[in-house]
Amino acid sequence: MDWFAAEHSWLARLLFQRALAVVYVVAFVAAARQYRALLGDHGLMPVRRYLTRTGFRRSPSLFHLHHSDRAFLAVAWAGALLALATLAGLTDAVPLVAAMAVWGVLWFLYLSIVNVGQRWYSFGWESLLLEAGLLAVFLGNDDVSPPLLTLLLLRWLLFRLEFGAGLIKMRGDPCWRDLTCLDYHHETQPMPGPMSWYFHHLPRPLHRVEVLANHATQLVVPFLLFTPQPVAGVAAAVMIVTQLWLVLSGNFAWLNWLAIVLGLSALPDAWLAPVLPGPGAPDTGMPVPFTAAVCVATAAVVVLSYQPVANLLSSRQLMNTSFNRWHLVNSYGAFGSVTKTxxxxxxxxxxxxxxxxxxxxxxxxxxxxxxxxxxxxxxxxxxxxxxxxxxxxxxxxxxxxxxxxxxxxxxxxxxxxxxxxxxxxxxxxxxxxxxxxxxxxxxxxxxxxxxxxxxxxxxxxxxxxxxxxxxxxxxxxxx
Structure with a gap:
């Protein structure tokens, strides 16, 4: 089954998995540290009260089986520790089936938190982490070659993230079309960062250039992700640089960082080899059961992509929407409108x-x-x-x-x-x-x-x- 393998993506897979583990650590730690105040039994929106009116079918979560403040914290800290172990190389030290199970457990633990998190967990990056985390289940480990189909699914996710954000801007606030949105955005964004004051005071002509560059990165460059290397790698690198620019200019939780993580999966190993030690490209191939699982996952994503694609094509495009309770294939986008004051x-x-x-x-x-x-x-x-x-x-x-x-x-x-x-x-x-x-x-x-x-x-x-x-x-x- 070697035609399903991407033999030049060993290091890209390694880098993606380790970086995704870091995001998981942050997400679980944040959940644990803020739980009692926001969702605990004496919190602002208690999980226990939510569970009395919401069933498992509507909101799948471990907490339908048992919930208490201690149970929630146990799940959050267990997720953080498992993600840390993954960052340290756990999934490459165990057999393939066990590695897939680790990624699956991480995904379901965080899904259990998101699905009872109510308004506190209504942000698009929650679904983005869950979607990327589930695809990681089908990336394999050092026992198998990187699966080409899963890597393409990661690019499809990055495409929807960037292209959806670009379309929502062009269809939304006129300031994106007249190139003036950044006259306001750095000042009015949800949570400015330490450099936002300086970004706001950049010359206005440079703000116009920023907006144009954003449009090119989100509306044109994503299509290049599906071209052969090194062009796909160049497209991913452009997105990574753009996301780092956004990291400098504001605080958007792990939205920008997850986009960067997804971009890392599209970089060619030839670029990464000089700076990243890794397993090289051993002649392992892909066993038939694993290949079959990857094919089933790919087929499921293709089918579930119907609604996100229809949403992209709709003049009434929705931002950050999950079309199913498992957060499997979602729509993304941000700042369709920009507050001016x-x-x-x-x-x-x-x-x-x-x-x-x-x-x-x-x-x-x-x-x-x-x-x-x-x-x-x-x-x-x-x-x-x-x-x-x-x-x-x-x-x-x-x-x-x-x-x-x-x-x-x-x-x-x-x-x-x-x-x-x-x-x-x-x-x-x-x-x-x-x-x-x-x-x-x-x-x-x-x-x-x-x-x-x-x-x-x-x-x-x-x-x-x-x-x-x-x-x-x-x-x-x-x-």
């Missing part, structure tokens, strides 16, 4: 007995989202700060704050250590506040002159009220 919800508390015009309010600082104008944005990606991201969405539309924001405020009034642990700063370390309120502020990056004069990265002004002051009344929040 940045709004932030600023949460404050007071320990005074009442509130009025003279009340002294103390601000809660979040880890990633903008708060104190003097604080420079930090680099968090590939780690995902889920609360910070949803705070950005809530500032755009209050509907995104349902049903978790009222529970968040209540936990602040209770002094809940798990929820407060998600924040950068607790202004009430000794006792919880008596009142909490939330205001809406308009933010923009300071100019170069303002930055030099004030030392601030942001300028902000209060423009409205998101939540009037509330306090605890018994075990509930009220005015």
């Amino acid at each position: 940045r709004y932030e919800i600023v949460v404050e508390g007071t320990d005074e007995a009442g509130w009025g015009p003279a009340t002294q309010w103390r601000e809660y600082e979040f880890r990633g989202k903008p708060g104190d104008p003097r604080r420079r944005p930090r680099q968090w990606a590939p780690y995902h700060l889920r609360l910070d991201w949803l705070m950005w969405f809530a500032a755009i539309s209050p509907g995104y704050a349902e049903p978790w924001f009222s529970a968040f405020v209540q936990r602040l009034l209770e002094g809940d250590r798990n929820v407060i642990g998600l924040l950068r700063h607790d202004p009430f370390p000794d006792a919880p506040p008596r009142f909490v309120r939330a205001s809406v502020y308009r933010y923009r990056f300071t100019s170069r002159r303002e930055r030099a004069e004030t030392g601030q990265w942001w300028w902000r002004e209060r423009v409205g009220t998101f939540l009037e002051p509330v306090r605890l009344r018994g075990d509930r929040v009220g005015h």
Whole structure:
């Protein structure tokens, strides 16, 4: 069955698998560290409550068999440890069937988390990790040659990711067509990074060049992934460089990193051999049962690709959509519209007995989202700060704050250590506040002159009220 083997992709497979294991580690660790506050029994959207109204058929997950805070944490930490072992070479040290089982377990453990994660896990990179993780099951290990069909499926996934993102932009906000979106995007993106201020202040003609380069990378270059080497490798390298540019300019969890990981699978071994030690190309071939499994998986992806392709061709294209509960073959895309003005919800508390015009309010600082104008944005990606991201969405539309924001405020009034642990700063370390309120502020990056004069990265002004002051009344929040 050697015609199913890609004999010049041994190192590309090795690099892809190790890099994917790193992303899995980050995803599982983030799930474990944020679970109690977001999804635990006393969290903002408890898994236990979700399971009472959702069956396995609608949302496949291990937690339908048994759920507790300890069980969830056991699954998350087990996934992280298994991914670390994979990074260390576990799957190449065991027989082929065992290696496939390891990748399958990683996939199902993370699927179990995503499918009970509710709004906190509604981001496109969750499905992207699951789809890439399932394809890794059919990549094999050092016992077999790299399967050509699986490598092509990885390129098909990268194609849908990039081309879908390109189409959604061209069909969406007019600023992508008139090349002005980057006049705003670096400032208004969900979570700016440490370099975003500098990217925002690049000359506007350079922003136009950036947008044009983005269109070329997402709408033209993806087709070259299916050409012979080295052209396919050049296409992948262009995408990798573009994604690294995005990594520098903002925080998008592991979206950019997964795109890079997928691009690594398309690089030719001739490029990787000088810098990456590996097994070379031993004459192992592909056993018939493994070949059959790869063919079945390929056929399944072909069939399931109907809806994603139809979505790509539709004038009503959907972004980041899973068409089945297993997240097998999905649609992707981002920033079909770009916000032109940045709004932030600023949460404050007071320990005074009442509130009025003279009340002294103390601000809660979040880890990633903008708060104190003097604080420079930090680099968090590939780690995902889920609360910070949803705070950005809530500032755009209050509907995104349902049903978790009222529970968040209540936990602040209770002094809940798990929820407060998600924040950068607790202004009430000794006792919880008596009142909490939330205001809406308009933010923009300071100019170069303002930055030099004030030392601030942001300028902000209060423009409205998101939540009037509330306090605890018994075990509930009220005015």
